[in-house]
Amino acid sequence: MSSEVTTEGPQTTYKRVMLKISGEALMGDGQYGLNPPTVERIAQEVKSVHDMGVEICMVIGGGNIFRGLQGSAQGMERTTADYMGMLATVMNALAMQSALETIGVYTRVISAIPMDQVCEPYIRRRAVRHLEKARVCIFAAGTGNPYFTTDTAATLRASEMTCQAIFKGTKVDGIYDKDPELHDDAVRYDHVSYDEVLQKNLKVMDASAIALARDNSLPIIVFSLDEPGGFKGILAGEGTYTKVGG
Template sequence: MTEAAPTPAPLLYPRVLLKISGEALMGDTSFGLHPPTVARIAAEVKRVHDLGVELCLVIGGGNIFRGLQGSAQGMERASADYMGMLATVMNALGMQSALEELGVQTRVISAIPMDQICEPYIRRRAIRHLEKGRVVIFAAGTGNPYFTTDTAATLRAMEMNCGAIMKGTQVDGVYTADPKTTPDAKRYDRISYDEVLIKNLKVMDASAIALARDNNLPLIIFSLHQSGGFAEVLSGRGKFTIVEQS
């Protein structure tokens, strides 16, 4: 008598937005894209996509150019921010290429029109792509200077009716301090938006946290470096921190 296959764990959310930093694509290099790292992250995305999750991404541009740093060095802030937005388009195209190498249909949608390489942002079209099983990568932030990709991710997650924002980071959740420099730092399993803001825990920028709080959008912080970790978190397993209403 053969044993029945184990029943897969139910998914926490049928549609999510994954937010990752541009620096996550650098691997061990100091600048730009590291193709093996991009391929590894794409494989994690494919694993979740294969579970039937409707998935969209926002990727930062800090591995190429960061607007705030340019502004601090004397550049006009709006121009520096637009340069940072263009960096996110480059990262989005790199991730699209890696995903399509794995057979995952992908669309890059830019808040700044550039019809030769990606689609313009039209909310209903983006939702339709998700319903058809395509991974949607939102690029160029909100299309406006002075807003970070954290805020863009929160905005797009709400517009797409996502159940949560999944933020892949260097560590497996939110800690009382940086666990790399403070070995006895404690990890939170759950924490409120207000506590994140009051304690300045740097989960996302304050505008993004406040926007998520006001719209009751959960934030789930997990490690992007553990193989299969993204899929495990979506099944309610593994280590992660959920930021939600108290």
């Protein structure tokens, strides 16, 4: 399969990508839950890349509804808290599916925890077929196991789907040596190795996700999801971002 996409307008060398966003990205200016205009804006960003002919996988966190680690810290049994967090990711995935299909993008929510009435169970070959039919696949419920983050789930699914890169949408335009919102002299990296991320504890993704990406030579591109047209721009070879590995 060629990695070159030939479509009208901007072209990209990426044929299939994973977009990882946090649940908090769906809150907008709120403190909790979903902000429909924000969900719709992100759906438009996804559609703009889909229209380029790129096959898109997505993983959305659940921190806007429930975060397992936080629940565990407050005294809840960790396994139960993590399963509750997984269910939160399904809710976010269904919201994004609704927003995408409203604007004409066929979408499948695929859950690691079977719940046939609302989404499909994860079957790798079926998911690949959906991508080949130009459907966006949103992978929900993490890996289906407690003690694993959605960062790790995104890296696992990206590896299984043979994605060519993980796009990590954040509030800033890349990876900095320190928090740019707190330090005016923070320096952004253009490129950083997997080992540097781990050694410097750069907080891109958790360590298991970085190690899995490194072992599968899967580059991670960190960019600002708040920048209008940023996702499409980077795929077209423009914009500001940090690349990990690759």
